[in-house]
Amino acid sequence: MGVRAIISSVFAALSLVVTVSADAQQVPEIPVPNLGDIAVASLGPQGPVIYYDPYVCQMAGPACEFFRAHEYGHVVLGHLQNQYMMYTPEGRAMAEAQADCFGAQNSSPLAVQTVIQGILHQPPDPKDAIYGSKQARAQRIASCAGM
Numbered sequence: 001m002g003v004r005a006i007i008s009s010v011f012a013a014l015s016l017v018v019t020v021s022a023d024a025q026q027v028p029e030i031p032v033p034n035l036g037d038i039a040v041a042s043l044g045p046q047g048p049v050i051y052y053d054p055y056v057c058q059m060a061g062p063a064c065e066f067f068r069a070h071e072y073g074h075v076v077l078g079h080l081q082n083q084y085m086m087y088t089p090e091g092r093a094m095a096e097a098q099a100d101c102f103g104a105q106n107s108s109p110l111a112v113q114t115v116i117q118g119i120l121h122q123p124p125d126p127k128d129a130i131y132g133s134k135q136a137r138a139q140r141i142a143s144c145a146g147m
């Protein structure tokens with residue numbers, strides 16, 4: 001099932017409890033230079049929004065598709081409305097793992113391969129506490145993509 005189909009079915013369910021705009025299956029994607037991250041999903045007054053840094057995305061090449069899909073994962077899996085997933089270390093780690101898996105399953109093989117190579121070439125950093133080590137994250141993404 002494609003991202004749009006999943007989003008469509010999730011919003012069909014959500015529309016019972018959440019007021020959403022007429023074109024609910026469209027999550028706005030807004031370019032924000034100097035965002036500080038390649039992409040971020042956020043819950044705005046009109047519903048979920050995905051912000052992305054157009055320059056970082058351009059530099060990431062095919063991997064950008066994965067990161068957009070990862071953010072859609074946060075949206076369609078309900079993480080943005082989930083206090084545990086948003087604000088506890090355990091929940092955030094679970095949310096990032098689920099979004100990575102969603103991204104891997106909703107991106108092209110080229111995007112997945114590019115992001116795996118990119119992750120494996122990065123040095124360890126403090127975010128690893130949430131995302132897992134580079135090796136563990138790369139293996140998780142590959143596994144979710146069936147590679």
Ligand SMILES: [Zn+2]
Pocket residue numbers: 070071074095096099
């Ligand atoms: Zn994420």
